[in-house]
Amino acid sequence: MGGLVMTDPASEEVASNDLFGPTPRERVQRIWSSCWIDYPAASQALKRLEWLYDHPRVHRPPCCLIVGESNHGKTTIARKFKRMHEQTFVDGGTSSKMPVVYAQSPPMADIPGLYSNILRAVGAPTASTASALRKQDQVLNLLTRLGTRVLIIDELHTILDGKKDQKGLFLNVLRHLTNELEISLVGIGTKGVLRVFQTNQEFGNRFTPFTLPRWQVGPEYAKFLANICRHGGLQDVAFIKNKTLVRRIHTLSEGLTGETWEVMCTALERMDETGRMAIDGDTLDEIDWTVPTDRRRQT
Template identity: 35%
Template structure:
């Protein structure tokens, strides 16, 4: 089992029935593009706070292609910590998720909630504004992460511009960089505000193809799947099947491999074979959409 990481090797020593629940566990796979994104985010955190017009970053990619996982990894690398000087917490990185029905008061409420502050009886937007800014300064926030930015387009155009103006205001007033994540619609949303668009540098997470880079990614996946035998996931024969069934999305690859690994174990195998990838109960995104469309037309 020398192909496995130590933690996966310990799990692989357990009986098959005890391992079935382990395959769906989320695990960080540090592929090159994700590491590049984290390095850029670290650079923003190190160099941009305090600048008059800090640079920002927009991570763009298809749904279920690793954006939120990168944001969560970055948050874990820069966790909240207790201050030794005062009875308070320090938040180097503050993360929120854009709501589909967001308004200015709700966005302030999200920021306050992420800081652990009760809203109390505060109702006026200007008071929430002042409280949010003061708390973010007091808690040492140096970078703001906004996930699912494309949800902004769910609201009317007037509200979209209002929230974009609020995001720009927070960056200017606090002099901190902002990292936003979303689908291509996130870029369309930013284009409604020329000043914001110019400050956000796009970082693309493209879909995966049947190539050597994907082979390296799948080889990394294999090191954390607690099967005792080598599967050769990154080799051309299995790689092609995985890319086709997952439709080039890393989140779908994870689900497919988890399902295929469980299928292999139930069939008495300690490695993933082609028949496991094709016979496991995994449904590709396009198939799920087609099934729903047929049901809705029926």
């Protein structure tokens, strides 16, 4: 067995204890298992979402656009926020509520596709042949019945592939949903989506952007690395005091959250294979890793 001390796989938050995973396979599963690790930019984003959640009902609800590069923790924040406001049952369990609805944007700014995705997200899939108007009615009725306060639409950059007119119609549908339901809408996407919203003054004003910056090398980044290791079962995180190592991990990941996660998990797996007790330069030398920019260039 290598240097990994396992933590409870069911635990959502980072925790450390002394349970030993009996097999290498289980240890690898533990390393890569999903979890939530808090960090300053994510906390600020959650605070912003919480503010929207608590906002009183108004005719023109405030909305937000979470913008960040690919593989940079956007969806993880949205899902964490949804879990924080998990479905609740009222009226003795007969009526369910879904205060936060999370759905994905369909490709090509397809409006009926958007309604279908929202309906699927609330557990009410509809026939794909149903008219857009019928689906729209269903969405409005259901979200009202479910007491939805915040509607999150992820992967909004997929609208960039749509034709200009279609994009305009799609944005109007988003505005219609937030106005009609008097709920805040949160769009999530990469930088391009910000341009689309900002070319239209009304949308630019309505959807306040929240940008997730790339990580800088510093104590917060080191703490994030340490927490990934603790989640993976490694208690000895002294390597974070080694600035050269931290800077190397930052270079490999290009300061992106998801890439950092993958570098660290790959390194932990390698460390376990070799029986080492800590992350070191040799471990980083031995992992098979291409930096994201080079990876993109190759495809």
